[in-house]
Amino acid sequence: MNNVRHVLSSDLAFDGKNYSVDWTDLEEKLANPLTTLMIFCNPHNPIGKVWTKAEVQRVAQLCQKHHVVLLSDKIHGDLVRKGQGYTPAFSIEAKSNVIFLVSPSKTFNVAALHAATAIVPDENLRNIVNRGLNSDEVAEPNLLAILATIAAYEEGHGWLKALKQQLNENFAYVSHFIQENIPEIRVISGDATYLMWINVQKVANNSAELVEFLRKETGLIVSAGSVYRGNGQDFIRINLACPLAMVKDGMNRLAEGIRKYSK
Missing domain, CATH: 3.40.640.10 (Type I PLP-dependent aspartate aminotransferase-like (Major domain))
Incomplete structure (x- = not known):
């Protein structure tokens, strides 16, 4: 362009x-x-x-x-x-x-x-x-x-090996957490990257509005899928390239935010 x-x-x-x-x-x-x-x-x-x-x-x-x-x-x-x-x-x-x-x-x-x-x-x-x-x-x-x-x-081979192990743990944790605690949203299974693509269609008509709500109400900053065009308005994108403790904190904020947004 x-x-x-x-x-x-x-x-x-x-x-x-x-x-x-x-x-x-x-x-x-x-x-x-x-x-x-x-x-x-x-x-x-x-x-x-x-x-x-x-x-x-x-x-x-x-x-x-x-x-x-x-x-x-x-x-x-x-x-x-x-x-x-x-x-x-x-x-x-x-x-x-x-x-x-x-x-x-x-x-x-x-x-x-x-x-x-x-x-x-x-x-x-x-x-x-x-x-x-x-x-x-x-x-x-x-x-x-x-x-x-x-x-x-x-x-960087040793560092990359440790990173991928950490990402595997993070993805497994988030997938299980969402399935058990926020079943109204759904993880789209991916094969790579440190980014998770999550379907929020049952919660929000437009992910951009939900993302702004999460930021203001919980301090959690994620990406609105709408910027990726297609059916992205039904998704949010979360970066999991961080320590597991931070991931756990983020999931608690996400659960809290989804609960408030759905009221």
Whole structure:
């Protein structure tokens, strides 16, 4: 949008429990002769879904069929939870039209450094990307960002292992707490990220109103799903990248807030 582009949205289909790609709609959008690039988020934010190998390959094949560049955003790729398989777009065979985006910012909590990497296997496409990045003057990371990225990727394995263990505990706690104490809302099962997507449709008509109520009444700050379009107005998003004690406090506030809001 900042580059004066028109954005087409292919919303995911939701069956009440899980999300899936609307393949008919997606191909229709890709077949539009004005469509030149698709942004593919894997794992998906905000729902935390990890796309299967078959789904990743199908997206790539459709983009190649319709001569669309596939921009694969895997910023949450390091945060796939235990027991979940993960197929990054790196693994697909045809890469001539693919750009891969990676960053340590989510995994290692260094978003303030503005460090990210674009990996472009095809030389011709790489030259186009280089020209675009330099024209927009966004290809000049500072020294600290470069050193932090190297340190994170080379020495952060132990820290990442501990983080994922903590996230597994947090997700398990919240899922159980909501099921037992706030059954009128429901967790959408995700495979990755430190973000939990929660259906509040039975409590609120618009999550933005509920989020503001929670902030004022309980001091709990969560994200309104409405900013993610689609059926997001029925959801809130909670960040669980914190100590379990903080998660427990947040859940108590959420239960209190939902109880007050429902009166």
